[in-house]
Amino acid sequence: MKHYYRHLLKICFFLFFIICNGKTIYHFPPYFMFGFGNAEFQVSGATHCPDSNWAAWKYGKNSGIACDFWNLYEKDIWLAKKMGANAFRISIEWSTIQPTQDSWNQDAINHYHQVINCIINHDMAPVITLHHFTDPIWFSNLEGFENEENIDYFVDFCKKIFIEFSPKVTFWCTINEPTIYAFMGYVLGLFPPGYRANLNRAGNVLKNMLKAHVKIYYALKKLPYGKQAQIGIVHQLLRFEAYHSWNKLDKALADFFTTITHTAAFNFLKTGNFSWKFARSKPVYYQDNSAPYSFDFIGLNYYSRVLINFLQPSHAPGEIMTDYQYAMYPIGVYNAIKEISQLGAPIYITENGIADARDDRRPLLIQQYLEKVAQAINEGYDVRGYFWWTLTDNFEWHEGYSKKFGIFEMNYNTQARILRDSGILLRYIFSNRVLHY
Ligand code: GCO
Numbered sequence: 006m007k008h009y010y011r012h013l014l015k016i017c018f019f020l021f022f023i024i025c026n027g028k029t030i031y032h033f034p035p036y037f038m039f040g041f042g043n044a045e046f047q048v049s050g051a052t053h054c055p056d057s058n059w060a061a062w063k064y065g066k067n068s069g070i071a072c073d074f075w076n077l078y079e080k081d082i083w084l085a086k087k088m089g090a091n092a093f094r095i096s097i098e099w100s101t102i103q104p105t106q107d108s109w110n111q112d113a114i115n116h117y118h119q120v121i122n123c124i125i126n127h128d129m130a131p132v133i134t135l136h137h138f139t140d141p142i143w144f145s146n147l148e149g150f151e152n153e154e155n156i157d158y159f160v161d162f163c164k165k166i167f168i169e170f171s172p173k174v175t176f177w178c179t180i181n182e183p184t185i186y187a188f189m190g191y192v193l194g195l196f197p198p199g200y201r202a203n204l205n206r207a208g209n210v211l212k213n214m215l216k217a218h219v220k221i222y223y224a225l226k227k228l229p230y231g232k233q234a235q236i237g238i239v240h241q242l243l244r245f246e247a248y249h250s251w252n253k254l255d256k257a258l259a260d261f262f263t264t265i266t267h268t269a270a271f272n273f274l275k276t277g278n279f280s281w282k283f284a285r286s287k288p289v290y291y292q293d294n295s296a297p298y299s300f301d302f303i304g305l306n307y308y309s310r311v312l313i314n315f316l317q318p319s320h321a322p323g324e325i326m327t328d329y330q331y332a333m334y335p336i337g338v339y340n341a342i343k344e345i346s347q348l349g350a351p352i353y354i355t356e357n358g359i360a361d362a363r364d365d366r367r368p369l370l371i372q373q374y375l376e377k378v379a380q381a382i383n384e385g386y387d388v389r390g391y392f393w394w395t396l397t398d399n400f401e402w403h404e405g406y407s408k409k410f411g412i413f414e415m416n417y418n419t420q421a422r423i424l425r426d427s428g429i430l431l432r433y434i435f436s437n438r439v440l441h442y
Contacts, residue, residue, distance in 0.1 A: 031379040031440040038130065038390030039435040040092030041085045041412075042356055044137035044181070045101070047399040048074035048081075056100040058145040059138070062197040064403040071400045073420055078120045084413065084422060085396055086127040089435030093124045094355060094392050096134035096181070099162055100141035106158075114169060121170060132176040132355075132392075134239065135163050135221070138186055138196065138402070145197065150186075150210045156217045163221045164228065171230040178304050178355065179221045181239045183214035184270045192265060195403040207265065208281035208289035215273050216291065222299040238274070239304030239355050242341040243267055248314035248321075255313040262311075274300070274348055302389070303348050304355035307341045307374075309334045325369070328360035328408055335373035342381040342388055351387045354378065358394035360401070360408040367412075367427035375434060376442050393431060397422050 033039070045053075050071035051060035059065035074081060085093050101113040124131040136159065140149050147155050163179065180186075189196035191207035200206055218238050225231050245262040247255035261283065273279040277296040281289035309331040312319045324332035338357065345352055359370045375391070382388050398411035406417070412431055413422040434440055 029442055031376075031383075031442065033379075033438045033440070034382070034389075036389065037438065038092040038132075038353065038392070039438070040090045040094055040129070040132065040390065040392040041088070041394075041396040042094035042132075042392040043074065043395050043397075043399065044096040044134065044139075045074070045098035046071075046096075046137070046139045047395075047401070048072045048397065049098070050400055054098050054100055054139070056104040056141055056143075057098060057139045058100075058142050058149075058197045059402075060100075061142055062199075064195070064405065065197075065400075068400045068405070069417075072397045072415055072417075072422075074397075075116070077420065079123055080422070081396055082120075082123050082127050082129070086129060088396075088412065088428065088432045089437075090129055092130040092132055092176075092390065092392065094132040094134065094178070095120065095124075096137035097166055098139060099136065099144075099159075100139065102166070103141055103162055104143075105141075106143045109165070117170070121174060125173060130176060131174050132178065132353075133166075133170065133174050134178040134181050135166060136179065137181040140197075149198075150213045150217070151206055153209075153213050153216070156213055156220060159217050160220050160224055164224055167225045167228055167231075167234075171228070171234065175230075175234050177225065177234060177236045178239045179218045179236065180214055181304075181355075182241045182306060183211055183218070183238075184266045185241055185243070186214065187211040188262075188265050189403075204281075204283050204286035208269075208286065211265075211269060212279050212281065212289050212291050215270060215279060215296070216293070219293055219296050219299040223295070235301045237300045237302040237304050237350070237353070239306060240270060240274075240345070241266070241306040241308070241356070242271075242345060243308075244310045244337075246310060246312055248312045248319050252315070255316065258316060259311075259313045262313075271344075271348075274303075297348070300348070300350050302351045302353055303345055304353050305341060305345050306356035306394075307338045307354060308357070308359075310337050325366055327366065327370075328362055333359065333366060333370050333373070335370075335377050338374050339377040339381050342378070342386050346386050351389050353390035353392070354388065355390075355392050356394040357391065358410050360410055361427075362409040364414075364425045364427050367425065368430050371427060371430050371434070372440075372442070375440050379440050379442075 050068035052070045053075040187210045191200045194201035243266040245259035277294045279291040320332040397413045398415040401408040412428045
């Protein structure tokens with residue numbers, strides 16, 4: 006309890022300090038979206054998504070009910086509203102809707118109607134992600150996105166969902182972070198199917214996912230309400246850099262990783278040209294001149310950049326580390342906005358947040374990253390929204406429950422959600438739509 010008050014005092018002081026010392030008040034534009042994001046498997050776990058490949062994966066099978074969002078969504082939507090949000094980003098878990106190749110689960114469809122209605126009834130805009138890292142087991146058994154012929158299974162699912170939930174849903178994210186999906190599943194081996202350093206498969210998967218995105222975009226645009234819908238792709242702009250620019254080996258490794266996690270996809274979206282070329286792997290080339298027009302907005306996920314020092318992840322002197330092996334890096338979000346603006350579409354920051362179990366760096370991150378977002382908007386960059394990752398602590402993929410990203414701390418025994426002290430600052434900014442600095 007004492008500990009709690011000490012923290013509360015600290016945060017109130019911090020808030021008081023920035024309000025009183027703030028020389029500038031930045032007002033976010035009236036249309037600006039402030040929201041929270043989550044992904045179904047991360048908040049509902051293997052119990053509610055038993056037909057997902059993550060329910061069969063070594064790091065996912067014990068994920069249980071997570072935050073039981075499947076049943077407690079009303080509570081969380083209400084909490085998001087109380088936090089000042091006007092938008093809520095959720096994912097629709099494909100495996101719950103299409104548990105086997107030839108069955109559609111009407112109960113799951115009804116469930117998502119209720120969730121979406123609830124978001125709308127709370128005066129928030131639902132933002133739907135159609136693919137957030139997970140696949141149905143039947144789709145994985147057909148080798149998922151490794152196999153180009155499988156793309157149409159996903160396109161069909163997207164069309165069905167779009168028809169079902171339009172026009173009450175107008176914001177659609179096709180695929181969340183295809184680069185990270187390919188990197189984690191086929192290079193690092195931490196996501197299913199768990200291949201390590203398999204660049205042939207990774208390149209193919211990434212190419213097919215990007216191809217799927219373009220196909221989905223044009224297919225949905227042709228459907229009723231397609232024209233007025235906002236359809237985009239979500240890209241995590243993750244760069245690796247050499248700690249010492251003179252270290253050629255670190256530089257080469259950093260460039261190699263950055264090509265996989267960022268540039269290969271970014272260049273495709275920018276030019277229509279996909280080029281995957283590494284030593285000792287089969288090159289993958291693909292050209293689609295319609296790709297640069299295949300999004301009404303770009304979802305930008307930004308957390309940090311990774312420095313490589315003698316082949317190890319590292320950080321610069323004085324930088325504050327998150328609970329992951331990367332530092333807080335506020336200027337990075339500004340740089341990312343600048344770079345992604347080359348794609349010529351409105352930008353929504355679909356994810357920003359921090360793993361911080363002690364909650365002693367989160368206020369700083371909120372303040373400093375949002376200052377950089379405000380600076381970018383002031384300079385004319387077209388940023389239209391900011392989604393906090395995430396509302397409640399949840400299942401952080403291969404990291405399990407160890408990483409705490411929630412503005413609400415979870416007690417998984419009681420399913421209680423406890424607002425972290427840093428939530429006071431976030432609520433202040435979201436509710437008042439201002440930033441003092
Ligand atoms: C991602 C995903 C989220 C993560 C979040 C925190 O960016 O990896 O979209 O599912 O949980 O980024 O690491």
